Amino acid sequence: MRTIGKLLVGTVLAGAVATGIAAAPAASASAATATTASAATTATAAYSNGWKRFDRGDGRFEYRWGKSNGRYWLDFRMWDRDRHDRDYSFFDVYYKRDGRWYHYKRFSSKSFYSNKIVFGRDVDDFRIRGGYGHGGNFGWSGYHNYR
Known part of the structure; x- marks a missing residue:
């Protein structure tokens, strides 16, 4: 049966x-x-990956990136969930040119911060990392590389 x-x-x-x-x-x-x-939209979406998010301590980080006209661009937002402690959220940006990494800038915030960076045409790659802390004692995330 x-x-x-x-x-x-x-x-x-x-x-x-x-x-x-x-x-x-x-x-x-x-x-x-x-x-x-939608072929044109798909070609643009190949570089624009949408917003991605990672956390480090009380720091929250969102970013998206792309490449247009031969230049990388990076759009990011960061915020600190606990504004009443002594710690800050930090966002480091590095770029690669001619095979060497250079520190672009460190951004910090006690509340909310947003920025868009457009790199020069000579930049081959870039990477970011987020951190949380104060007085030189930071808990850093790993690097996020793109290419």
Whole structure:
């Protein structure tokens, strides 16, 4: 009796799959026109990864990046969840030129801070990290590299 039940279930599943395959060409034809219409958007999305987030201590960091006209750009926001302690949130930005890393700038905030950076055309890569602390005692995140 179990084999008849399995056979019946298998037949129903096979019928459902066959129906899906028959309907697929019409759906893929309309999807193909939508795909070609959004090709420019997809090319832009290859560099613009949307907002990403990481935390370090009470510091919260969000960033997105891209490349346009041969230049990298970085847009970031950071905020400190605990404004009543002595600690600050820190955001370090580094860039790479001719195979060497250089420190671009350190940003700090006791509340909320937002900035957009556009690097020069000679910049090959960049990386960021977030930290939390005071008086030179920071808990740093790992580096976030892009390329």
